[in-house]
Amino acid sequence: MKVLDLNCRNGHVFEGWFSSEDDFQGQLRDSLVQCPLCADTHISKRLSAPRLNLGARQPTSDLSEPAAPLPVASSATDVSSVDLQAAWLSLARKVLANTEDVGPQFAQEARRIHHGEAEQRAIRGLASPEETMQLLDEGIAVLPLLLPEAAKETLQ
Incomplete structure (x- = not known):
């Protein structure tokens, strides 16, 4: 592997x-x-160091020296890009889990829901920039959100 x-x-x-x-x-x-x-x-x-599993061995470090302290964030703004990526992927998966995909009929279905012609529910789908602007002009709250295909699958 x-x-x-x-x-x-x-x-x-x-x-x-x-x-x-x-x-x-x-x-x-x-x-x-x-x-x-x-x-x-x-x-x-990316460049990375190989990990060679050569069996369990006892650590050879000198235990008399104190271990280096773990880095601690100095403020709430010290968030790594890895943390942001994980948070974004988590949010994308929550959106996917809690919305119905209506595909390219998004604008029509959003209007139907807005006018009470369809059941009130959270939906997602595809809309052109023009359709999105028309929905906003009609007072229908929509949010363009890029959801990567990878978020729609279970990561192995």
Whole structure:
């Protein structure tokens, strides 16, 4: 099993697990590897140190020296990009779990719900920028939200 550190052209960093280098290259060639945050398929490997599992060994460090302190965030604004990515993916999955996908009929269904012609419920789907602006002009609250395909699947 190969565990690779990957990133997309938007700078999102994530991990991918592949059975071999050939498996990774094949999936990359077929655009099957995508960023879990933005669905970008332009993926590249990051430099990473290999992990070699050579069996359990006793640590050889000198226990008389104190361990280095763990880094602690100095304020609420000290959030890593990895934390932000995880929060975004979690939010995307919550939206997916709690909305009904109405596909390209989003604008029509949003109007039906707004006018009481359809059951009140949370929906998601596809709308053009023009349709979105028309809905907003009609007083129908909508929020454009990019939900990557990877968020719609269970990560293995």
